[in-house]
Amino acid sequence: MLNAPPVHYPVGRAASLGWLLTALWLVAAAPGVWMLFVALAQVGSARAAIVSVAFCSFLWLMAGLGLLEFWRRQAPRRLHWDGECWRLGVGQTLPDAISALAPGTPAVRLDLQRCLLIRWQAPGSQARWLWADALADPQHWHLLRCALYSKARGQGAEPAAAPTLRA
Structure with missing residues (x-):
């Protein structure tokens, strides 16, 4: 879509993100459970089995802490x-104050149709990860998706020439 209409959309912490992170953490438990079954099957090497299970459990807890930190950093923002151009506001930024916000570039990194993981890159700063959920503003969800997947004016988004009809 060329020249998507303006849109203001809330991003940040959402229930869908919480469920996804919890599911990832539970899936990450699989190697530890597998090691436990291997340890129980090999009774002769109890010490090695205990070390393996303890190491997998430690890695699983560290992954959980990393996912929790990611969840904690998902502050309410507004795209x-x-x-x-794109701008990112903190909290529920009013459209009047948009000009004061620094511009940046969003890039969709994970598209689950009803949820998006967006990498936000502002000039001269570190990248941020933003979570957009369709339930945050269902009326504007389609507009956000159109805007994210369209090209801005001046970025090669020239409209195609109309075909000429011959009689």
């Missing part, structure tokens, strides 16, 4: 698209 603003004005048809020309």
